[in-house]
Amino acid sequence: MASIQSSLDASSIRLLTERYAFRARSVAQLWLHDSESSKDAVQESFMRLLNRRETYQLQKPFSPWYFTILRNICMDMQRAAARRFRLHEQALREQEPQRTEALSERAKQVASALGGLKPKDREILELRIHQELDFSAIATILKCSEAAARKRALRAIATLRQKLVQKV
Numbered sequence: 001m002a003s004i005q006s007s008l009d010a011s012s013i014r015l016l017t018e019r020y021a022f023r024a025r026s027v028a029q030l031w032l033h034d035s036e037s038s039k040d041a042v043q044e045s046f047m048r049l050l051n052r053r054e055t056y057q058l059q060k061p062f063s064p065w066y067f068t069i070l071r072n073i074c075m076d077m078q079r080a081a082a083r084r085f086r087l088h089e090q091a092l093r094e095q096e097p098q099r100t101e102a103l104s105e106r107a108k109q110v111a112s113a114l115g116g117l118k119p120k121d122r123e124i125l126e127l128r129i130h131q132e133l134d135f136s137a138i139a140t141i142l143k144c145s146e147a148a149a150r151k152r153a154l155r156a157i158a159t160l161r162q163k164l165v166q167k168v
Contacts, residue, residue: 031074045070113163121156
């Protein structure tokens with residue numbers, strides 16, 4: 001390891017940044033489980049290192065000091081994310097009655113539109129959407145080509161959309 005002078009000067013910080021960036025990113029990724037957040041945490045940690053370089057005691061190892069900074073930033077980011085999540089959850093709970101009513105009304109509209117489809121159209125949508133079958137399996141069941149199954153599904157969806165637009 002190249003020796004660091006009597007203080008963390010610009011060249012020392014550049015050297016440390018290059019040396020620790022990859023490892024710091026890996027550690028931040030483990031703590032945050034998100035690539036973009038880990039990049040932000042590492043960038044913030046090096047900014048804090050730069051701003052607080054006078055607090056570093058040269059006789060002590062650099063790595064524990066730096067990774068404490070990184071850990072604190074990651075913990076702050078986790079707390080902020082948890083706070084945002086709680087606020088989002090609270091907002092959803094407050095909106096739940098209106099959302100439930102709107103969703104049930106939309107579900108009724110979709111059910112009504114599905115009921116208005118021809119049996120062949122309902123069947124292909126049931127196989128594709130509810131049963132989650134691929135077009136190869138649908139083609140086998142309906143005894144048609146895969147291309148024909150795709151076309152029938154697209155037509156059925158288009159018809160369903162038209163019926164739903166008419167209801168709105």
